[in-house]
Amino acid sequence: MGVAADSQFHVLAVDDSLIDRKLIERLLKISSFQVTTVDSGSKALEFLGWRHDEDGERKHSSNQTSVEVNLVITDYCMPGMTGYDLLKKMKECSYLKNIPVVIMSSENVQSRITRCLEEGAEEFFLKPVRLTDVNKLKPHMIMMMKNKNHFQENQEHDFKVEQSDSDLIRLPTEEQSLQQHNSNNNNNKRKSMDDGLPLDRARPRYNGALTVLSN
Amino acid sequence: MEVDQLQRSFLEYTTSLFREGFLDGQFGQLQMLQDESNPDFVVEVVSLFFEDSQRILNDLSITLNQQNVDYKKIDANVPQLKGSSSSIGAQRVRNACIAFRNFCEEQNADACRRCLQQVKQEYLLVKEKLEALIRLEQQIVAAGGAIPMLNEFS
Structure with missing residues (x-):
């Protein structure tokens, strides 16, 4: 388990300006x-497989999309659908809401x-985006993968518990599961997840409980 | 000219462009993103900036020549130019765009026309400078040298 240092994350970048697309790419x-x-x-x-429909979530064609997107980085100010509109649509969709979204403006x-x-954006970058900004993306993708893996593990676990004693089902809190994960994965050469995260955000702080493999 | 001489004049010229405020640290970032796998990155982005700017400046001239100026169009165009000039590090064009936008909010047609002239002038200046810089880069490469890094500016 855990994320291999050489695994390649896939980022979807959205910008109406060609110069800025070149730059972010x-x-x-x-x-x-x-x-x-x-x-x-x-x-x-469209790329994420989202369909507008009365029953949008069920029509989501996630199985047809062969590529997995680990993070979406989008410009805020675009004609038609803004980056904020895109963020909202993704967070309303059960299949897309776990993909981290970063806004640039x-x-x-x-x-x-x-x-x-x-609305659930992980970061807000002021343009022009720099390498130091892009360095903040990886922790969000690693966190998403860890949460996803835990969700699957917990589901399997709960299924077994359900069979034996249905009264005892309890999903571990996010923090508990993260600590659990950390204890499974001891490595001294890791970098604190806290690096570079905004301090003013109302979100749980992991203080080293969640760590990432550095390059 | 010898390679090291070309490299020296490249650094001197770049330094003068930073000192005179034509370029800012963002241009240093662009240079850092250029490597063997992408040797033409700066030239590509700079060319896109020229195309983009020329189109926007033409649109703005047409809009401001009308009897009834459509400020919505200006309000859409100026931020685009501001965005691309700041992405390339063309600081003086970007600053001229900021002033332009303020007069657009006031719906002051005369001031907007003056601002357009100002932006055009700054654009033509930085275009000339960037073209000269790219020529120097190409001479260095043709002479078998490497483009000096601009770390101190980024």
Whole structure:
């Protein structure tokens, strides 16, 4: 278990500006990510296999999508669907809500930043995006994978418990499962997950309980 | 010219562009993103910036020549130019765009026309400088040298 240091994460980058797509693509590739770029929010949703339907979630064609996306990084200001609209659509969809979303914007507007973070964006980068910003992406992808693996493990575990004693079913809290994971995976050469995460965010702090393998 | 001489003039010229505020640290970032796997990255992005800027400046000229100025169009175009100039590190173009946008909010047509002239002037200046810089880069490569890194500016 755990994420191998050489596993290639796939990032979907969304920007209507060709210059900025070139730039973010290069930044992500130089950081060893696999990159797909699209020029609009609707193309991003299409790529993610999202379908507009009364019964949207069931129609989600996740099985048809061969590529897994580990993170979406999107410009805020785009004609038609904004980055915020894209974020909202993804968070409303049960198949996409666990994919971390990062918003980029050239405008430093506090209300905009707050709105995006409240809607579930992991980070808000001021443009032009730099390598130091891109370095903050990996922890979010590793966290998503760990949560996903734990969810699957817990499901299997709970299934067994259910068979023996249904009264005892209890999902471990996120923190418990993270600690559990940490104890399974001891490695001194790891870097604290806390590095680079904004301090003003109302989110659980893991203080080294969750760690990542450095390159 | 010898390679080391070319490299020296490249560094001197780049330093002067930073000192005079034509370029900022973002241009150093672009240089850092260029490597053997992507030897033309800076030239590609700079060319895109020229194409983008020319198109936007033409659109703005047309819009501001109308009797009734459509400020919505200006308000859509100026941030685009501001965005691409800041992505390339063309600091003086970006700053001229900021002033432009303020007058657009005031719906001041005369001031907007003056701002457009200002932005055009800054764009043509930085274009000339960037073209000269790229020519120097190409000379260095043709002479078998490596482009000096601009770490101190990024």
